Amino acid sequence: MANVLVLLLPPSVLRKIICFLLFMSLADTQNTVVFQPSYVTANGPAVSALLLGNTSEMSLNLRIVSPSNTTGSIDSPSCEDEATHWTLTREQIDETAVRVHLRLDKSLRLCGDNDSDTDCCPKPLCVLETIRVSACVDGTQRASLLIQAKIHALLFPENMGNGNETAFPNNTYQSLGSCPCDLTFRACDVRCCCDKDCSNEDLKLFASNCLLGPFGGQVSLAPDYQCSVQSAENAPDWFPFLCVNSPPENNPFLGLFYRGDTIMPASGPSFQSSVLSAPVPISIYTQGSPIFRMDDQYFTIPQKVLGSCVNGAPVAFLKNFRVGCVTLLRSCPTESPLKTLPSDLSVTVKNVQGGDAVVSVTDEVVVDLSHFISNAVMFLSKDVRLVCENVTLALDYTFYWTGSGITNITLRRTVGTVTLNNTVELTTRYSAVFLNGDFMRETNSGNPGYQDGRPVIGGNMDTPDNDGGSIQRTSINLWKPEGDGSCSSAAKNTVLFGYNSTSGCLLPVSRHNVTQCNLLREAVTFLQAALIPATYVAKSGNPDALTTADWVNISFVTLNSSAAMEDTESSCSGIPSHQHIRVWSLATGAVDGSPQREIVALQVSYVLSSWSLVCGGGDVSPCLDPMESQLFPVTSSVTFTDNPVNTGPPKTRFQINFTEYDCDRNDVCWPELAFPITKYYTGEPYSQSLAKGLILVFFFIAASLLGTPWKQIRQAWSCAAL
Structure with a gap:
């Protein structure tokens, strides 16, 4: 009938009643405080629960409750605190949540027969009680947590040893393997009734299920050939003529006889992290020894150890290195090494010559972060945009040394502003270079000829205001893909003398780029030209900047721009996608038996190709969406050609295959028998x-x-x- 009356009310009145009920429910919810869970059964000495709601002025009380003698129900709620064996702590998680911890402040060891210590359990069922945690405000209980604790005593072996010593008795006539099922040291093995580590309480659990035979008792079962085992009912036809009379103690499970003594067990391998010993200062620097600060601590720079970057790696004397460490950047860095100050980097280092050397720091600010930041790898939010200023991108140390000491240290710190609108991979670079002397010297690639594996030296003419000019060194490079392999994040590798190599990167090209083929060709040409900023190449490994005879002009094969380009709506031709460097060298002599090679010519040429968008395989988006891109390779290579010193007539096939008839490599020359009538006379x-x-x-x-x-x-x- 009540439901009918409600339905007969006007709609406007019904809406007001519903809004009033919702408002009262919301107001009551804001003042509600609850425990989650509100009832816990504890079998161990630690209990945790969450208190949810407005806990700003909430106090927690603890007391033991018991059923009433008349009604049998639990005592009425109360905010009075009571002394118990439980310790109550609280941990504020946020404004509306508190984690409540309870820990039993009582030993769970089972009391012995003559034990005078009261802090033990008189019975195996050590704790059986109900605890209430009350959340009160101004003496009024708002929420309660009931904990039913049922905790048994811990059973320890009766003959637990102390320390690391194990005492063996005199086992001259007693086997060390008298209980073969005792496999766990200082612990009771289940169903092993001869295990001395098992207490009486343990044995009661499996006394009727002991392991049989030698793996369950002091003596193994007697075998069938024992005379005491056979009986008249089941005796075989050879019994008792071939049976064996032997005491039951003689069995293969006795083990080795050993005259007992106290043994110190040897320390085994541990998987715990070892504690590093304190640095021991040294009085002289040798190659590979660590460098120390004035406070006798290691001078550290981030380095790679076993493939991973370590921020606190000591720097070794006379050991050059250059590493790159990748960090997944989600927020602005606040600590070293990504956030550093010049005052933190300007440390004092021992020079082991009675003085010190202070690190001189110079800053370099970069705007183009393409060599340090790769594309986003995880999308966060469109509204997230963080600007991180003065982020450390590179630390390049230069150590100047003389004899066995350090004379000076300079540091070039590269910083930049990183804008985060998603998670990016930040590649920071660290390097250390040791130079002999007190000033910067040019690094040569040989003396005088080039050495294999040393950089090829390039140069540009630097003409000052006066009549004279010099050639400034620069590098000749190949592509070095990093990160995702794109050309925007790729670095450069210096061309090494004598090493043929090929490398490249990937350039994203969209339909919009293909419609502007001239701009695309210019962009690829600019990328390839940036690899070789030099116009000269050094003949030898130690060229003189003021002597033009030590340098050779680089020959660039110009692109034929007058040729007709067959461009379409979805393809571009004449793209200089491959740049090839060809180096000709010549052995001009030898020093101490080592040939000295010089570069006589260097030519740079290009391979033109056509790029067209591929829309097959069901993916037509690159041909429809003007911003959808595909990846095209941009490559570079270098080839070294060694010209021989002696360019005589080529050898015949007879001279190559039959060396025993070669007069140049044998003392006896049969063709010279008719020498007067040969053309060589x-x-x-x-x-x-x-x-x-x-x-x-x-x-x-x-x-x-x-x-x-x-x-x-x-x-x-x-x-x-x-």
């Missing part, structure tokens, strides 16, 4: 030497026919004919 014209040679051959044949051997042959033939 130059003492007189070839026609005359040939005629004289034929005359000699004629005389040799005539002498052979008219000589003694043929005369005897004719006489023997005449006698046979008669």
Whole structure:
């Protein structure tokens, strides 16, 4: 009937009643404080629960409750505190949540027979009680938590040893393996009734299920061949003539006899992190020894150890390194090494020569962060935009040394402003270079010839206001892909002498770029030209900047811009996608048996290709969306050609295959037997030497026919004919 009356009310009145009920429910919810969960069964000495709601002025009280003798119900709620064996602590998580911790302040050890310590459990069921935690405001309980604690005593072995010593008895006539099922040291093994670590309470749990045979008792079961085992009912036909009489103690499970003594167990391997010993200062720096600060601590720079970056890695004396560490940046850094101050980096280092060396810091601000930041890897939010200023991007140290000490240290700190609108990968670079002397010197690639694996030295003419000019060194590079492999994040690798190599990067090209082929060709040409900013290349590994004879012009093969480009709506031709560097070298001599090579020419050429968008395979978005891009390779390579010193006539196939007849590599030369009639004889014209040679051959044949051997042959033939 009540439901019918409500439905008969006007709609406007019904809406007001519903809004009033919702307002009262919301007001009551804001003042509600509850425990989650509100009832807990505890089997251990620690309990945790959450108190949710407005807990700003809330106090927590603890007391033990018990059922009433008359009604049997639990005592009425109360905010009075009571002394218990439980310790109550609270941890504020946020404004509307508090974590409540309860820990039993009582030993769970089972009391012994003659134990005078009262802090133990008289019975195996040590704790059986109900605890109430009350949340009160001004003496009024707002929420309560009931904890039913049912905790048993911990059973420890009766003969637990102390320390690391294990005492063995005199086992001359007693086996060390008398209980083979005792596998766990200082712990009771389940169903092992001979385990001395098992207490009486433990044995009661599995006394009826002990392991049988030698793995469950003091003595193994007697085998079938024992005379005491067989009986008249089941005795075989060979019994008792072939049975064995032996005491039951003689069994293969006795183990080895050992005269007992106290043994100190050797320390085994540990998987815990070892504690590093304090640094030991040294009095002299040697190659590889750590560098120390004035406070006798290691001088550290972030380095890579076993493939991972370590911020506190000590710097080794005379050990150059250059590393890059990748950090997933989600927020602005606040600590070293990404956030540093010049005062923190300007430390004092021992020079082991009775003085010190202070790190001199100079800052370099970069705007283009393409070499340090890769593309986003995780999307956060469109509204998230953080501007991180003065982020440390690179730390480049230069150590100047003389003898066994350090004379000066300079640091170039590279900083920049990083804008975060999503999570990015920040690549920071750290390097250390040791230079002998007190000033910066140019690093050579040989003395005088190039050494394999050293950088090829490039240069540009620097013409000052006066008449003279010098050549400033620069590098000749190849692509070095990093991060996602795109050309925007790629670095550069210096061309190393004698090492042929090929590398490249990926350039995203969209439909909008393809419609402007001239701009695309110019962009790729600019990328390739940035690899070789030099116009000269050094002939030798130690060129003189003021001597132009030590340098060779680099030959650039110009692109044919007058040729007709067959461009379409979705493709562009004539793209200089591949840049090839060809280096010609020549061995000009030797120093101490080592050949000295010079660069005689260097040519840079390009391979033109056509780029067209591929829209097959069901993916037509690159051809429809003008901003959808595809990746195209931009590559570079270098080839070294070594010209031989002696350019004589090529060897014949006979000289290559039959080296035993080669007069240049053998003491006995059979072809020289007819040397006067060969073309290599130059003492007189070839026609005359040939005629004289034929005359000699004629005389040799005539002498052979008219000589003694043929005369005897004719006489023997005449006698046979008669």
